[in-house]
Amino acid sequence: MNKVLLIIQREYMVRVKKKSFILMIFLVPALIVAMFGVIYLITTYSNDMNKTxxxxxxxxxxxxxxxxxxxxxxxxxxxxxxxxxxxxxxxxxxxxxxxxxxxxxxxxxxxxxxxxxxxxxxxxxxxxxxxxxxxxGNKLVTAGIDTLKLHAIKSNISIVAKQITDKGEQDSSIGAAYGAGIAGAILVYLALFIYGAQVMRGVLEEKTSRIIEVIVSSVKPFQLMLGKIIGVGLVGLTQFILWIVLSSGVTYVAGNMLMKDKILPAKTAQMKAHQPTKIQTSPGISSAPQSPAINAYNSFKTVNFPYILGCFLFYFLSGFFLYAALFAAVGSAVDSETETQQFMFPITLPLLFTYIISFSFLINNPDSTLAIWLSEIPFTAPVAMMVRIPFGVPGWQLALSMFMMVIGFLFTTWVAARIYRVGILMYGKKASYKELAKWFFYKE
Amino acid sequence: MLSIRNIVKQYAGHTALSDVSLDVESGQIFGLLGPNGAGKTSLIRIINQITAPDSGEVYFDGVKLNQSHIDRIGYLPEERGLYKKMEIGEQMIYLARLKGLSRDEAIKRLKYWFEKLEMQSWWNKKIEELSKGMQQKAQFVATILHEPDLIILDEPFSGFDPVNAEIIKDEILELNRKGATILFSTHRMESVEELCNSIALLNKSKKILDGKVRDIKNSYRNATYLIEYAGEKLFFDESQPFTLIEEKQTDDANIIKIKLADGASSNDILQYLIPKTSINMLQEVIPTMNEIFIEKVNQKPALS
Missing domain, CATH: 3.40.190.10 (Periplasmic binding protein-like II)
Structure with a gap:
């Protein structure tokens, strides 16, 4: 076990020390700052437009x-x-x-x-x-039609979405749930691919550089695989936690500056400004319109971020363990990165499929039977569940899905480890599925 | 030290080792020889517990091979490799710690070895910045840093220039003097004669020869001598105590290769020749390991 810790430590440190990692850590908060910059520019510009x-x-x-x-x-x-x-x-x-x-x-x-x-x-x-x-109106009056009656007949309906939850009716913003669902799905999908591929490349590196033989003379192949997967997983976790902390810090600071100083006062000032000049208020015309930025900000607040983030971290980690094990097996089976394609495609197909339909089907039917099934099957659950979560998922479904994820990654790790232990020592042998199956059934 | 009992290892479609048994005594330098594909690497992997045999056992100091032995073995594989992007110092520490050394101990020993092999300036270099020979040297250090009782070297001299090969050879001999048992696999027969006390020859998954190098060579002596004499070419009839195998004439000498008659000794040759000519040289022809190797490998399996 001590050796696994050593391996985890190395895998982690090597990646965290990389310049690209440090760059990525700051790139995302920088992008968020840039986004706020754009919002700032838009609001200043629209304030100009908003002038009475x-x-x-x-x-x-x-x-x-x-x-x-x-x-x-x-x-x-x-x-x-x-x-x-x-x-x-x-x-x-x-x-x-x-x-x-x-x-x-x-x-x-x-x-x-x-x-x-x-x-x-x-x-x-x-x-x-x-x-x-x-x-x-004038013509109507001339024609003898009562305009007041006409106004009364005219309808003006606007819908406010309310969601019934355990806590009672809650303002829900479909738009925000959409956004959070899609963002979660994209992030989980990308994270699984990026970090899964890192595991694969790590295995391939050890195999092609032949250091594998030295390492497996000191530790069991399974320990090495486990150490690598956990190490890379921790790198991913570090990256996301740093992103979340830095981004929320940036968002908090920038949000305070923007929302308080720019948009909110502008809105109240506007309302005050034209209150006295209002000559008549007619029914049907709603009170002062809100700027879209305020709308977004407010509906943003209806999303339960700690809950979604918690689920995200769970599905990222469990999904990562599930796929990383398979990626590791692929890395062990081939001799170069170009050969990985034939195995990568079928492995990633379920994820890709879910990812593609998440934007069209799942997001619009988060409670459909297909969505429920996809969010329970471990191979598709990380993406499907992230789409569904902002819309609210029954507790038992979430619990079952999480349980399935754990079973799923234990299973793939077991399968992958059996292929891995043989694959890493096979040089120059073209791996086919038949070959992989053989390796799987090899005795120790 | 190491006792290998009836090892069988089969891979899908072919047998890598069939019923191989051999003993490596403590303090020996043991040569594991054989052509490519004979099963050497399979056997070495089994000793390193990288793979397990289908049947048969390996005993290490009389105890059945288990995980606790891993730290007592140092292994330099034939296909060398290190993490390319990792700094050499850190990498050495990592590999040593995987073998159970503490970080401090690893650093202390590394300093010693880096100084000894004049590698001090490499500490912070990445592997990819080093030449191939330098990488090999670093890997050799990684193999022996934890002071293993058994050092397994697979083709240790490949990739070294003659100067560095000599340095490494001296280090191997010194380690052996200090008590380490060395098992090394090679095709380079001259290094076998130079270094090994005992050998085992594998061919087509079977052990076809093993024992002490001296004994093996003695058993392959066949009373053949090489004689160089000056002066007129001699003519031999049936009275001499040997039979002529080969005859060669150079500018100022004649060389003959002869086989001694049964019951005769080298002194008999001299007694027979001295009155007739002046002898420059008399040498017994002992087959080299290389010849034994080729002869054994080329024998039809049916004969052995």
Whole structure:
């Protein structure tokens, strides 16, 4: 056992000391910082867009005066000065618009809007919509139709997703669960491949450099395989834990800076700013719209991160042990990395299959029979379960799946060890499946 | 030291060792010889407990081979190799610790050996930065660092230049003097005659010859002599105490190869020749290990 510890230590230290490992440790938090940078830029830019812009309405027809509704980004004011004066004013207030409505407004291109900055589609569209509504309303009134009744008839439905859990109804955000599910699946999939392949390459390195013969004269092949798998697994674990710690640190700091200073005050300031200018609030129009960043931030909070992270670490480790053993067997069976392909493909097929359907099928049907089965079968469970977990998985299913994972990796380790012990000492023999089966049945 | 009893090892399709028994006495330098594919490596792997025999036993100092013996054996495989990307010092420590040495003890001994073999400056170098000969030297150190009682060397001199081969040979002899038993496998017969006390010859999975080198060579003496004499070429009839096998003439001498008649001795040859000519040289032709090796291997199995 002491020797296994030595092997674990070596496998771990050799990899952790590598420059690429250290680089990767800091790369991910750096990416997160960059992501926050982008969010910061977007919010600053959208704050600029969010500025309330005044539209000076010069209504020659008299149909529209006082009927425009103020929106979060638009305030309507009736002009007091002449067209020429207003136009010169416009040069000074570059965020303002001047809307000129002639008496024959219904003619094509009759209504004009002036501004220093170009009016964007949203603003022009908003004004157009409002004018159409007002004009239609007017026509309805002229036609003798009660507009109040009409408003009452119009429906305005918005859905709030509530999930029934043991703790009662809970705000759930489908979007966040989606995100967490997909992110978990991708991470587990990549981690299994990256670290599984590291085990395989490690075995292959020992075999091709022939050091294997020296090592197995000191330790049993199984001890070496076990030490290598655990060592690489710990490297993966270290990497993920450091990522989680560093990333949450970065997220916490950056989040505090961004969310508190930029987005939240901007939102409240906006609300305060146009509260007094609101002329009328009509039913159906919801309160101040939230910026998408706030939405994301809030729905982010509905995800139970410690639970998901805990599951992630379990499925990463158990899945890793399961696949690493098989990868080790593959590494032992061949003489060069190019030969690994024929064995790698069938081994990774279940994982690949689950990975592919996780984005289309599983994520949309996390409680379907297929999803449940895939999350119970050890070969596919790491990915399938990570997709399902954010949507909530019954306790017994999770427990069974975890139990199956343990059984699964014990089984693959046993099978792999039998192939490994023979394979590592076979040089220059082209391994086929038949050959592998033979090795499996070799006596000690 | 090592007693190998009726070892049988079969791989799918072929037999690597069939009923091989041999004894290696303590303090010997034992040569395990045989052509490629004879089963030498299979036997060495069994002694190292890398693989287990299908039947038969190996006794180490009278005790059936078990895990506790691993630390008492040092093994230098024919196919050498170390971790390429690992620094040599750390790697040596690692290999020594796998053999049960403590870290401090390993460092102490490594310092001694690195100094002795003039490798001090290599400590922090990675294996891939060393020449092949240097790697071999490092691996030799790794093999013997834990002061094993039994040192198994598979083709120890391959890959060494003559100077380093000599250094390694001297180290092997010194280790042997200090009490280590050495089992080495080779095809290089000259090193066998130089180093080995005893040998075993394997061919096609079977042991076909074993014993002390001197005894084997004696048993292959066949009363053949080489004689060089000066002067006129002699003509032999049936009266001389030998039969002529070969005759050769050089510029100033004649060389003959003869086989002694039954019951005659080398003195009889001299007595017969001295009156007739002046003798430059008389030498008994003892077959080299190489000749014995080739002769034994080429014998039809049916004959043995």
């Amino acid at each position: 812009r005044t539209v000076w309405v010069m209504d020659e027809s008299g149909v529209f005066t006082g009927k425009f509704q103020n929106k979060s980004k638009l305030a309507f004011q009736t002009v007091t000065k002449s067209l020429v004066d207003e136009k010169s004013d416009l040069r000074k207030n570059e965020d303002d618009f001047l809307l000129v409505i002639p008496t024959d407004y219904s003619k094509t291109d009759a209504v004009q809007i002036f501004s220093k900055k170009e009016a964007n589609f949203t603003i022009a569209g908003e004004i157009e919509d409002q004018m159409n509504t007002i004009a239609t």
